[in-house]
Amino acid sequence: MHSLGILLSGRGSNFVAIADSIDAGRIPDTQIAVVISNKSDAPGIATARQRGLNAVVLPSKGKAREEHDREVVTALKENGVDLVCLAGYMRLLSPWFVQQFPHRILNIHPSLLPAFPGLEAQEQAVAYGVKVSGCTVHFVDEELDHGAIIVQKTVPVLDSDDEHALAARILEQEHLAYTEAINIVLRGNCDVVGRRFGMTTNQGRGL
Ligand code: GRF
Numbered sequence: 001m002h003s004l005g006i007l008l009s010g011r012g013s014n015f016v017a018i019a020d021s022i023d024a025g026r027i028p029d030t031q032i033a034v035v036i037s038n039k040s041d042a043p044g045i046a047t048a049r050q051r052g053l054n055a056v057v058l059p060s061k062g063k064a065r066e067e068h069d070r071e072v073v074t075a076l077k078e079n080g081v082d083l084v085c086l087a088g089y090m091r092l093l094s095p096w097f098v099q100q101f102p103h104r105i106l107n108i109h110p111s112l113l114p115a116f117p118g119l120e121a122q123e124q125a126v127a128y129g130v131k132v133s134g135c136t137v138h139f140v141d142e143e144l145d146h147g148a149i150i151v152q153k154t155v156p157v158l159d160s161d162d163e164h165a166l167a168a169r170i171l172e173q174e175h176l177a178y179t180e181a182i183n184i185v186l187r188g189n190c191d192v193v194g195r196r197f198g199m200t201t202n203q204g205r206g207l
Helices: 015-022 043-050 063-077 097-101 121-128 163-187
Strands: 002-008 029-038 055-057 083-086 105-109 132-140 149-156 190-193 196-200
Touching: 002 043, 015 029, 015 043, 015 083, 015 163, 029 043, 029 063, 043 055, 043 083, 043 121, 055 097, 055 121, 083 163, 105 163, 121 163, 149 163, 163 190
Parallel strands: 002 029, 002 083, 029 055, 083 105
Antiparallel strands: 105 132, 132 149, 190 196
16 A cells, blocks of 8 residues: 655645545555645645545744754654655755655646746746646656656647636646656656656566
């Protein structure tokens, strides 16, 4: 049985999509062991409680990055987490945190990385005038929105789009992409070579 740890700071729709996928059997042999938020008022943490999940608030305000990260990692390890999923977690992880879970931390970003990293990716895409955008699920490394790519999904950018319309179209794809990426990583027959993540040629070796 795999145990996921979900980290969020806000709405939590990606968390709900993952939880729904688990409940529906689309992510087999997997449970959500803990949902952690750095914000006590995150709607996602209220949803986690309503669903009867183990929901923990660890406030980050006023704490040094690594001090907070140590509390989060302790909670993840206490709950036996083997895959960490960032789902709208608005904090950059310290290198120390990243090293605790090698190739075991995923993030979702609402653009086709490496285009438009950072905040307000959908607004950046509309302002730039791209005709196609989408979302990316990737491994977390020590740089923002940077690690090896696991899944990307594309959507058209329409002339009539503002950032809200585009964000809504991308979000539908995010909810599909995260489930797909978790299944690929947990299946364990893939590997990262340089920046490239894909099927291992040599069966049996994997992440
Ligand atoms: C999503 O757009 C995700 O790509 C980005 O933050 C947003 C979180 O939304 N990292 P939600 O809290 O999962 O609804």
